[in-house]
Amino acid sequence: MSLFPPTGRYLRRSTLLFLALIACGAVGSALGWGVLSRPYQSPGELAALVERAVNAGDAVTMESLTAPGIKNDYRWVREWRQSGNFKRWKAGPVSVYGSQRTLLHISRLQVVQSTYDHLYEIAGPSSRPRLGREIPEDELVGCRVTDHRITVTFDPARRHVTVTDRAKVTTHADRWSVALVRLNAQFSVSQVTLDDAPTPWRQFGGFIMVPKPAAQTATLTLAYEATLPKTGETFMSDKEAALTAYWYAHTGRLPATSEIEVRAPQDWLAIAPGERQSGSSSAVRWKNLLPVSFITVAAGKYSVTRREVGGVTLNAYLLRPSATRAREVLDQAQSAIEVFGHQIAPFPYSGYTVVESDVFPAALEAYSFTLCGRETLPGVVVHEVSHTWWGGLVPNTYTRSMWNEAFATYSEGLHRRLAGAGPDDPTGHGARTAGNTLPTALPLSKVTDAMNSTHAAIGYTKGAHVLGQLERMIGPERMRATLRAFVTRHRCGDAADWSDFQAAVTATNGTEWAECLDAWLNDPRIPSFGLSGVRVSRSGSGYEITGTVTVEPVGFWALIPLTAGGNEPTSTAVLCRGSATPFRFQSRAAPEVVTLDPDGVVLRTGGDVRAALTDK
Numbered sequence: 001m002s003l004f005p006p007t008g009r010y011l012r013r014s015t016l017l018f019l020a021l022i023a024c025g026a027v028g029s030a031l032g033w034g035v036l037s038r039p040y041q042s043p044g045e046l047a048a049l050v051e052r053a054v055n056a057g058d059a060v061t062m063e064s065l066t067a068p069g070i071k072n073d074y075r076w077v078r079e080w081r082q083s084g085n086f087k088r089w090k091a092g093p094v095s096v097y098g099s100q101r102t103l104l105h106i107s108r109l110q111v112v113q114s115t116y117d118h119l120y121e122i123a124g125p126s127s128r129p130r131l132g133r134e135i136p137e138d139e140l141v142g143c144r145v146t147d148h149r150i151t152v153t154f155d156p157a158r159r160h161v162t163v164t165d166r167a168k169v170t171t172h173a174d175r176w177s178v179a180l181v182r183l184n185a186q187f188s189v190s191q192v193t194l195d196d197a198p199t200p201w202r203q204f205g206g207f208i209m210v211p212k213p214a215a216q217t218a219t220l221t222l223a224y225e226a227t228l229p230k231t232g233e234t235f236m237s238d239k240e241a242a243l244t245a246y247w248y249a250h251t252g253r254l255p256a257t258s259e260i261e262v263r264a265p266q267d268w269l270a271i272a273p274g275e276r277q278s279g280s281s282s283a284v285r286w287k288n289l290l291p292v293s294f295i296t297v298a299a300g301k302y303s304v305t306r307r308e309v310g311g312v313t314l315n316a317y318l319l320r321p322s323a324t325r326a327r328e329v330l331d332q333a334q335s336a337i338e339v340f341g342h343q344i345a346p347f348p349y350s351g352y353t354v355v356e357s358d359v360f361p362a363a364l365e366a367y368s369f370t371l372c373g374r375e376t377l378p379g380v381v382v383h384e385v386s387h388t389w390w391g392g393l394v395p396n397t398y399t400r401s402m403w404n405e406a407f408a409t410y411s412e413g414l415h416r417r418l419a420g421a422g423p424d425d426p427t428g429h430g431a432r433t434a435g436n437t438l439p440t441a442l443p444l445s446k447v448t449d450a451m452n453s454t455h456a457a458i459g460y461t462k463g464a465h466v467l468g469q470l471e472r473m474i475g476p477e478r479m480r481a482t483l484r485a486f487v488t489r490h491r492c493g494d495a496a497d498w499s500d501f502q503a504a505v506t507a508t509n510g511t512e513w514a515e516c517l518d519a520w521l522n523d524p525r526i527p528s529f530g531l532s533g534v535r536v537s538r539s540g541s542g543y544e545i546t547g548t549v550t551v552e553p554v555g556f557w558a559l560i561p562l563t564a565g566g567n568e569p570t571s572t573a574v575l576c577r578g579s580a581t582p583f584r585f586q587s588r589a590a591p592e593v594v595t596l597d598p599d600g601v602v603l604r605t606g607g608d609v610r611a612a613l614t615d616k
Contacts, residue, residue: 105205138253149258171216189208270284293391354369363380551576
């Protein structure tokens with residue numbers, strides 16, 4: 001996904017609401033919402049207190065409502081406003097079929113690749129219930145969705161959408177008597193069947209519960225609908241519509257295949273992931289055999305420009321016909337597919353489409369197409385095309401990290417370099433600047449929310465620079481071999497994470513590289529590098545320079561460029577493997593000073609690092 005700054009009007013409104021909510025949170029924390037002084041006696045009363053605390057950003061009260069001995073992470077309660085989605089949370093209890101358990105959900109309308117609905121077990125006696133353990137989104141409850149057969153019907157006159165999702169599920173032998181799937185809370189479910197037979201079901205917030213199927217595989221069919229807003233990420237206007245955020249049944253955002261029929265007005269075109277199977281102007285079917293974590297559908301009154309390149313059909317779906325704009329987006333898509341297809345892995349589809357939107361606020365990958373806000377084009381096309389590899393061929397759920405945004409941002413620079421449109425260095429000579437400005441609140445391996453400004457800065461920018469540092473250490477050819485190994489080693493249907501890429505690094509480059517990314521991924525800090533004990537001495541007809549590169553904190557690997565300045569500057573590079581590293585190199589002329597990283601290509605903190613030379 002690609003982001004761009006909101007308009008001033010939106011920013012002012014968001015800022016005012018943000019400050020108001022902070023004030024509410026401060027008051028709520030100070031008063032504890034009266035939780036300790038006012039007893040509550042039922043799960044419903046507990047849910048009301050939870051709802052109030054969450055909407056105030058009051059993690060302190062959430063802790064006070066938690067059963068003794070339970071360690072839940074309530075950081076999300078403090079951070080959710082930072083994602084720019086100010087929809088209110090709603091909480092409620094729900095009993096579990098076939099057991100004495102009661103759960104408590106906290107739900108709201110969600111946007112894609114961002115926050116998510118939360119689910120907790122309720123602990124303690126019914127007369128004094130408390131929050132028990134959170135059931136993480138990536139913990140399956142009874143089943144996993146692996147495939148979809150979906151029918152979508154858009155009715156622009158009423159801004160109404162109806163959906164039928166025949167989801168194939170595999171059951172799991174676990175402690176649950178139910179199967180649980182997630183569906184964005186804006187949709188209202190009207191009917192649920194299991195293997196085409198009626199079944200008990202409950203919709204609560206962003207969750208659907210049914211009794212666990214007896215068979216190992218089953219078809220869970222949901223019929224649901226919504227009246228969509230004119231703006232946002234899932235929307236409908238009189239000219240276009242899009243479904244982007246969890247509008248289908250899913251389990252932990254895990255990858256699934258799909259076959260989707262989209263029904264829309266006759267003067268609209270519709271698109272979904274995968275290959276077009278058949279259809280008319282009013283109904284078209286798309287099939288995606290590549291399991292992915294995020295499924296998008298778009299439709300609208302598009303003008304179409306096509307280009308055939310090397311067996312791939314490229315399309316520009318524009319709301320405003322423009323030969324110049326179509327050429328620009330198709331040029332970018334063609335170049336990206338050619339570069340990544342040659343350097344990483346073959347492009348997996350027969351076509352790729354860039355879809356323009358007047359409503360969608362950013363740009364979103366859909367693997368065989370991308371949905372892009374008009375203001376983002378053509379600049380985001382390379383980033384979004386790269387997600388066909390980083391998110392498509394190798395899926396990511398964003399429940400544990402947003403590693404694929406680091407790869408997509410890195411791939412933008414890779415494309416510029418291989419297309420001859422950017423600097424040769426993989427960091428783009430901006431790493432030191434980034435190192436002095438990036439947030440250090442969380443490690444790279446733990447950021448998950450693409451809409452949270454702190455998470456995004458770490459996930460996109462720091463992540464891309466870390467990959468650039470790796471390329472500088474192992475070299476461009478071995479880096480591309482490592483990227484290819486990451487793709488080829490991946491097991492279809494699974495989601496990947498940073499640990500899978502680390503395994504590819506080791507498999508491609510040897511066990512001595514097994515720890516080269518550990519600190520970059522797991523330590524939130526950005527290191528500083530220095531020089532100590534730098535000396536110069538005569539050596540034959542020239543000079544020998546010795547010293548040590550230091551690193552603080554220890555553990556961070558980097559290739560450190562050094563330049564010995566004088567009448568004839570001499571340069572070298574030192575591979576620092578996480579601790580103080582001695583160096584020795586030759587200079588023909590008498591050097592006066594040694595400079596560390598003179599071009600700012602190392603991701604580090606601090607300013608210029610120089611050591612004046614003295615004779616031994």
